[in-house]
Amino acid sequence: MERDLSAWQGNRIQKAALESLYAIEADVKRTKSPELLERWRKLQTSDHYYYMSTKYWNDGDVHKYFSPYDSPYEAYRRFSHALCDVRGRMNNRNPSKRLASV
Numbered sequence: 001m002e003r004d005l006s007a008w009q010g011n012r013i014q015k016a017a018l019e020s021l022y023a024i025e026a027d028v029k030r031t032k033s034p035e036l037l038e039r040w041r042k043l044q045t046s047d048h049y050y051y052m053s054t055k056y057w058n059d060g061d062v063h064k065y066f067s068p069y070d071s072p073y074e075a076y077r078r079f080s081h082a083l084c085d086v087r088g089r090m091n092n093r094n095p096s097k098r099l100a101s102v
Contacts, residue, residue, distance in 0.1 A: 007050055007053050007055055008046055008049040008050055008053070009049065010053060010054075010055055011052070011053065011054050011055075011072075013052050013054075013072065013073065013076040014049045014052045014053065014076075016076075017048070017049065017052060017076060017079050017080070017083075018049065020080075020083055021040070021043055021044065021083060024040070024083075024086065024087060024090070025040070027090055028040040028086070028090065031090055031093055031094070033093065035089075036086060036089055036090060036093075039082075039085075039086050039089070040086055043079065043082060043083060043086070048075065048079050051067045051068070051069055051072065051075035052072045052073075052075045052076050052079070053072060054072045
């Protein structure tokens with residue numbers, strides 16, 4: 001009902017996911033790799049953050065109904081693995097500039 005971004009940025013896991021994603025933006029763009037850029041951009045899809053919402057999860061809200069995950073925390077875990085994959089691919093492209101885990 002509310003008209004704000006809390007369904008996408010309303011809790012710590014959503015904020016951590018967004019911060020981690022945008023922390024590697026410059027590094028992804030610096031690679032000039034179309035593949036890495038596409039993967040990074042797909043991780044910006046709002047559904048990822050929506051599925052991490054805990055706002056109404058216990059009430060059986062639409063978040064739970066449409067989510068392919070068992071919980072918002074599972075959505076975060078899967079997102080984190082995908083982000084880790086992007087970091088790993090960047091490190092493999094340029095081992096001399098290893099990225100720190102964010």
